């Protein structure tokens with residue numbers, strides 16, 4: 048295939064090492080590999096990351112966890128999204144670790160574990176200000192008692208998630224510190240009740256950069272390990288990491304257009320003079336956002352050529368100038384560590400690098416280099 052996502056596992060290793068250096072040897076790393084490892088390929092990335100020193104993995108749904116188990120991965124896998132009661136048998140069978148935050152689901156999990164005749168480890172999720180999943184901090188101790196009073200459930204840990212940890216603005220720094228304080232209060236209420244809270248974890252990518260006080264027993268940085276130190280679109284880069292994904296294709300056709308001739312749907316670009324146009328078989332169906340039409344460049348033989356006209360479903364065009372220094376079948380880089388990256392692209396179309404990475408379509412083969 049012309050269009051491929053090259054996954055630079057050497058960069059992933061360096062990013063894991065950078066995180067490790069920042070958090071120290073005692074704190075564990077849970078690597079979120081949900082959404083097919085942010086588009087990088089869940090099973091190969093997980094295998095490599097575990098060898099590189101990551102201890103836990105995080106997924107959204109039980110099907111993502113089952114995919115890891117089917118891929119032979121034995122490490123603990125946290126289910127970060129709310130599971131459905133009907134999914135509990137598969138969760139138990141695959142030895143996944145659900146995050147729980149209410150009595151009804153704890154009871155359903157306990158009943159399912161009894162029926163299966165197997166123990167199930169759960170982590171209690173506490174909502175400290177994201178307003179998404181999790182119990183109120185003051186309810187933590189009662190829910191923990193409920194978990195530990197069952198026959199088959201074990202409390203493996205407690206977690207919370209931050210709203211604005213990737214921002215160095217004072218109000219956001221304060222908000223994250225307040226979330227951490229509420230979380231620690233919930234954890235200490237559990238300890239005071241004589242119950243071991245297990246592994247206590249909160250920090251996402253933003254917190255790795257800005258909130259050492261929130262590292263606790265384990266961190267859960269996703270974006271950081273994929274090579275972006277924050278998703279906030281600003282230039283501060285507190286941690287040195289390298290993008291892991293590179294999207295590459297091939298210059299499959301070169302043609303000469305005469306002055307005044309138009310390129311692509313809607314004729315949004317017209318040649319101001321006789322111009323060579325290159326065609327690259329990468330489009331929005333591959334995950335190359337159409338919003339970047341006429342607003343991106345592609346690297347061929349070390350030079351950046353501007354995109355001309357609209358990005359199509361399967362193709363896009365570049366302006367090669369009046370006397371092209373490239374050749375048909377040359378490699379074309381759409382984004383990557385040595386060029387415009389997913390954060391640069393995201394900033395132009397008012398989104399975040401997460402969305403660019405997750406949207407690289409399944410039809411794009413992933414190639415792994417270590």
Ligand SMILES: *Cc1c(COP(=O)(O)O)cnc(C)c1O
Pocket residue numbers: 079081127208250251252253267268269270271
């Ligand atoms: C996705 C996710 C993370 C990782 O977030 P990043 O911003 O990529 O570091 C951490 N914790 C939870 C609960 C998540 O859902």
